[in-house]
Amino acid sequence: MGRPAELAVRLGWHMVRNGLAKRRKRFPLVTMLEPLEACNLACDGCGRLREYEPVLHRRLTPDECMAAVEESGAPIVSVTGGEPTIHPQIAEIVSRIVRRKKFVYLCTNGLLMGRVMEQVPPSRYLCWVVHLDGTAETHDRAVRRQGVYAIARENVRKAIERGYRVCSNTTLFHGSDPADLHALWRDLTHLGFEGAMVSPAYDYEAVPDRQLFLRRSEAIDTFKKVLDPAQTEDMRLYNNPLYLEFLRGERQFEKCMAWATPTYTVMGWRNPCYALADSHSPRLVDLIPKRHETFLLLFLIGLTAIAGVESLFSQLKPWSEAVGAELREMMPFLDPITVKPGD
């Protein structure tokens, strides 16, 4: 099963409607929704469990989730966390977003997919995204529990069999093995998944083991091998090809578009972005940078107005001086006292 054509059409329409019709320069494309931050695993590189430790007990209600989805307005919603499937109302949350015809990517470690599949039927608006960092040995080591890979793979197989859309999500760390990842993606391709998403592990400050994360030069070397077109031509890679070029070091991006993927958590909108949490805000608008163009326009209007007033005064000056001279002659008492040399 491939990515639905409707997704590309809806995303394109969303961009035209906001960019051209509403003349908005910055607007969300994907809502990152975290209904809880708790998880039933404790992976070495997980930033969320550490960053949100004091609020791991909190859960967003379905109404709070829907309010965030509406506030963002993006046509795609990535439901993540924490582990969304342990939220007691996850079926209601997902069903309500699907009923709004938003494309839901439901991220999971794959352990409890069966519980949700019993309550939420397959839909073209719903895609599972199963976290797999390698084949059995590699993945179980990354998530620090034996047997997780086997359960997750079996749930992927069952989900595809029942007609769900399924993707995988792989995070690369220091020491990730390209050959092992190729073996994983070949197996998933054989099962009939929709595609593999891949990214480097985010360098969360809260994670104590700094050695886990790839430095930029090491990341480029690793991604060149992992995403080698000759090695991956028979696999389905899901990411945007421009992003894959960036990962291989073939393309640079100068501007960050954090506002395109705003993240709503149990503490509000994460500021400034998905990867960094300097603060949280109750309003999405606080995350979107002010439009410098507006300030520039106002500045230019101000300059033009000042120049116009000055020019008007300079044109009136000879006339006003002449009138002043006339008046002074007619009414000398209006003339200010002037002290002439020699008086």
Ligand code: SF4
């Ligand atoms: S499965 Fe995801 S949320 Fe859970 S501990 Fe691992 S990285 Fe964190």
